[in-house]
């Protein structure tokens with residue numbers, strides 16, 4: 001039985017790639033030096049996997065920015081707006097074109113916007129969306145997959161090149177010209193794929209991994225037919241390659257038969273996310289093929305449960321024989337941090353919790369350990385059982401009081417006292433806000449000074465008292481400034497927060513942080529998600545002191561500012577020993593305690609941000625309902641403890657609500673603020689069609705750009721909004737928080753925004 005790794009993290013154990021790319025972009029590093037860094041990182045990864053004894057070692061899983069962008073270059077999928085730049089460059093494989101597509105280009109009289117970025121399935125990784133337009137000539141512009149295969153070979157390492165498969169590549173992209181059809185595009189794309197595969201064959205490749213994660217999605221009949229068509233062509237063109245078709249992030253379900261029919265030599269399935277699919281796959285498994293069992297989780301940081309993995313392996317072995325199996329990671333290890341051994345500070349990560357974890361390097365060792373156990377190494381299995389057992393009874397993980405509290409939740413706990421119309425009346429009386437009330441989403445510009453303050457506190461360069469004084473001063477300034485601008489509902493500015501999830505994770509029980517647990521989010525951007533290891537509970541108020549201090553400075557309402565339970569879950573590494581819904585409800589109760597304390601401290605408006613609700617949607621539509629039900633329940637649990645007169649806000653920064661509007665309404669927030677400026681309020685139509693009953697703040701300007709919007713354009717947007725929704729329900733606010741902006745532009749923009757609101761008031 002062979003071991004198979006689908007992909008390895010590529011940013012470098014010390015984020016070398018991030019640093020090198022950023023230095024190169026800033027003109028502080030030569031291209032040669034950047035390429036040298038990249039070669040060193042590839043070599044380290046290959047050697048790590050070789051030394052660990054892995055049989056199928058991936059290549060071309062490395063990328064300077066993104067593997068989908070690499071595929072665009074390998075197939076000539078260059079959007080028309082880059083043609084001019086391309087023709088001005090000596091070579092199309094120049095990194096200048098590559099990075100321009102990723103990041104946009106403003107140089108030499110050209111101003112080209114970057115390609116769009118979106119989330120890679122249900123991960124927090126973002127890929128660049130291929131754009132298919134009529135002007136494109138599909139051709140091999142870069143031979144990256146062949147070059148990297150040869151590079152490894154010259155180091156004496158035989159690798160398995162990894163390519164994003166043609167059908168997923170096509171389906172993940174966007175067709176830009178009407179009249180262009182996917183089938184016709186596939187027809188043009190396939191010769192390029194077959195050329196690449198033929199070159200790999202000539203270079204001596206044996207196994208090639210072709211990723212087709214779209215096989216775990218709901219597909220149309222036409223999309224399914226693409227698979228048959230494409231793989232028959234590919235097979236004929238490179239007959240001596242052994243193709244390993246990789247699926248991950250879900251179950252094949254009704255696409256199982258399709259996947260089993262394709263002319264490939266091996267199929268990979270994700271048995272972490274969908275262990276139940278094994279039976280169906282085994283039932284009709286083709287006689288000569290191999291099956292790659294994804295048993296080691298590529299999406300999490302927990303130790304593998306060997307007992308459970310081996311059960312799956314023996315079931316498969318019983319059906320098709322051990323020698324036809326590959327032991328594999330569930331997906332690429334791109335989504336896990338590098339190496340647990342780099343976590344040296346026992347104050348940060350205690351040896352006990354560390355003992356339960358595995359990062360990419362450890363997961364690779366788990367594959368070889370599983371193989372060793374099958375060869376008779378009982379001790380490895382025993383040690384794993386012992387560790388998992390310890391965790392299952394550890395008192396830092398399991399808190400009976402927390403579990404009991406979740407179990408005791410009733411419908412009333414998730415329901416406000418009276419329905420919205422009654423609450424609206426009392427809130428109007430208490431808050432005395434004008435029509436078209438103005439507010440902001442929470443954060444204000446995070447200056448160098450503010451960042452330094454937090455860093456100095458962390459390093460111990462300043463005392464807590466010094467820190468508090470400085471943050472208080474920032475709050476005083478922000479409050480006076482907002483009063484000067486005549487905003488109606490104020491915020492304290494979130495100066496004490498580095499990140500909207502980390503800030504709460506650091507104060508909640510059941511969370512732990514790593515020093516070096518970085519994973520790639522996109523390009524050179526990496527994130528270090530908190531780890532939820534145990535039952536979550538709040539031991540003391542987290543935001544009350546700051547919010548009440550801010551409220552003491554003004555007679556206007558000060559918004560309390562919290563992050564919602566789904567968002568906290570979604571942006572963390574989660575437990576694998578209980579359902580996500582259970583963990584989310586625990587977080588919801590902790591937030592609920594905070595909401596109650598804020599109310600008791602005299603805070604009359606409380607915002608609970610849930611920007612991640614939409615991105616948590618399952619990949620299959622059939623699973624949406626269940627998810628949305630518990631997600632909405634968690635939000636409601638976190639806010640429904642307040643009196644009618646306390647106004648609950650929520651905020652979401654995205655602009656697709658059509659398909660989930662009923663659930664958004666079911667959250668029953670008194671006010672929701674959303675992003676709309678970039679869609680020219682079109683999005684409000686969904687709310688209007690639904691007759692959305694509660695109050696709503698459609699963002700009137702885009703905070704992603706330093707551009708100052710005019711009074712006129714914001715007034716126009718608001719006029720559009722009153723066409724669609726009752727004026728009484730409309731708030732005036734930006735699209736999102738302002739922390740990435742600078743003060744001067746923020747001041748101008750908000751001044752104009754308040755003027756636009758005044759225009760609206762004057763008009764009614």
Ligand code: GLN
Nearest residue numbers: 441442443609611653737
């Ligand atoms: N309150 C947060 C802020 O203003 C909301 C951020 C978000 O929606 N992503 O920064």
Ligand code: ZN
Nearest residue numbers: 652653736737
């Ligand atoms: Zn937002």
